[in-house]
Amino acid sequence: MPSTAHAPSSLIQVERVADLRTQVRAWRAAGERIAFVPTMGNLHAGHLSLVREGRARAERVVASIFVNPLQFGPSEDLDAYPRTLDADRRQLDATGCDLLFTPGVSEIYPRGQDTQTRVEVPGISDILCGASRPGHFVGVATVVCKLLNMVQPDVALFGEKDFQQLLVIRRLVEDLALPVEIVGVPIARESDGLAMSSRNGYLTPEERGLAPALYRVLNATADALRAGEPVERAEQAGLEALAMAGLRPDYLSVRRAEDLAPACAGDRSLVILAAAYLGRARLIDNLRVDLD
Ligand SMILES: Nc1ncnc2c1ncn2[C@@H]1O[C@H](COP(=O)(O)OP(=O)(O)OP(=O)(O)O)[C@@H](O)[C@H]1O
Numbered sequence: 001m002p003s004t005a006h007a008p009s010s011l012i013q014v015e016r017v018a019d020l021r022t023q024v025r026a027w028r029a030a031g032e033r034i035a036f037v038p039t040m041g042n043l044h045a046g047h048l049s050l051v052r053e054g055r056a057r058a059e060r061v062v063a064s065i066f067v068n069p070l071q072f073g074p075s076e077d078l079d080a081y082p083r084t085l086d087a088d089r090r091q092l093d094a095t096g097c098d099l100l101f102t103p104g105v106s107e108i109y110p111r112g113q114d115t116q117t118r119v120e121v122p123g124i125s126d127i128l129c130g131a132s133r134p135g136h137f138v139g140v141a142t143v144v145c146k147l148l149n150m151v152q153p154d155v156a157l158f159g160e161k162d163f164q165q166l167l168v169i170r171r172l173v174e175d176l177a178l179p180v181e182i183v184g185v186p187i188a189r190e191s192d193g194l195a196m197s198s199r200n201g202y203l204t205p206e207e208r209g210l211a212p213a214l215y216r217v218l219n220a221t222a223d224a225l226r227a228g229e230p231v232e233r234a235e236q237a238g239l240e241a242l243a244m245a246g247l248r249p250d251y252l253s254v255r256r257a258e259d260l261a262p263a264c265a266g267d268r269s270l271v272i273l274a275a276a277y278l279g280r281a282r283l284i285d286n287l288r289v290d291l292d
C-alpha cells in the first residue's frame with residue numbers, strides 16, 4: 001500500500017433521530033460514556049477543542065451540525081450562514097469524533113417551527129445578546145433541549161465564547177433536571193487575539209485587520225477595573241475605544257460572572273462581555289476578571 005494512503009474514515013453520519021438512538025444505545029450497552037458537541041457547522045479550531053475535551057471525558061463523541069432557524073431573527077443571516085459539510089466531516093473525523101448528527105429542519109421540527117413547544121429561560125435570556133436578538137435564546141434553549149433529549153449524552157460541551165448561552169444552558173439543565181453534565185470550554189483565539197468564530201468569515205481583509213480591537217478593548221477594560229476604575233466609567237471608556245477602533249458597539253458590560261447580574265461594588269468575580277458590528281459581522285467576545 002502506498003505510504004500516502006489515508007486511514008479509512010471511521011466517522012458515522014446519521015440524519016435521523018432513530019438511527020442516532022440505535023447507535024448510541026449500542027455504545028451504552030457496551031458500557032461507554034457519550035460526550036456531545038452541538039454546533040452550527042463551518043468548523044474551526046474552537047469547535048475542535050470542544051471535540052477534544054469530549055474525547056477526554058467519554059469513550060464516544062457525538063457532534064451535531066444544525067443551523068437552527070428558530071434562533072435567527074427575521075433580518076439575520078440564516079440563509080447566508082456558511083455551510084461547509086464536507087470540510088467539517090473531514091475535520092471531525094481527524095479529531096476523533098465518532099458520530100455526526102446532521103438532521104434536516106423537518107427532523108428537528110416535524111410539526112413546523114411555529115407550532116413547536118418552546119423552552120424559555122426567563123431573565124438571563126432577555127439581557128445583553130438577548131436584548132439585541134429578541135427570541136434568540138428561546139430558539140437556542142429549545143433546540144439544545146431537543147438535541148440533549150435526542151442524543152442523551154453523559155456530558156455536553158459548550159464554548160465560553162458564547163458565555164451568556166452557556167449560562168442559559170446551565171440554567172435550563174438545572175431547572176428541567178436534565179441528567180447531563182454541562183462543561184464550558186475556554187475561548188480559542190487567533191494569534192492576534194480575535195476569538196475564532198464562523199462569522200469572522202464575513203469580514204473583508206480590512207475589517208479583519210480591525211477586528212482584534214474587540215479583545216484589546218476587553219483587556220484594557222479589565223486593566224481599568226483592576227486599577228480601581230468604577231464600573232460605569234470603565235464601560236464607557238470601553239465603548240468609546242471600540243468606536244474609535246472602527247467597530248460599532250452593540251454593548252460592552254461588566255457583569256457578575258455567576259449570573260450576569262450588573263456588577264456592584266464588592267463583586268469580585270466578574271466578566272466583561274461585548275458585542276460589536278463590523279461590516280456584515282456581529283462579533284462577540286468576553287473576558288473573565290477576578291479582582292483579588
Ligand atoms: N472560539 C471559540 N472557542 C471555543 N468555543 C467556541 C468558539 N467558537 C465557537 N465555539 C463554540 O462552539 C459551539 C458551536 O458554536 P457555533 O457553531 O455557533 O460556532 P461559532 O463559530 O460561534 O459561530 P457563530 O459565528 O455563528 O457564533 C458553541 O458551544 C460555541 O460556543
Ligand SMILES: CC(C)(CO)[C@@H](O)C(=O)[O-]
Nearest residue numbers: 038039040068140143162
Ligand atoms: C448551541 C447551538 C449549536 C444551538 O443551535 C448554537 O447556538 C451554537 O452553535 O452556539
Ligand code: BAL
Nearest residue numbers: 040071072136162165
Ligand atoms: N454561536 C451562537 C449561535 C448564534 O449566534 O446564533
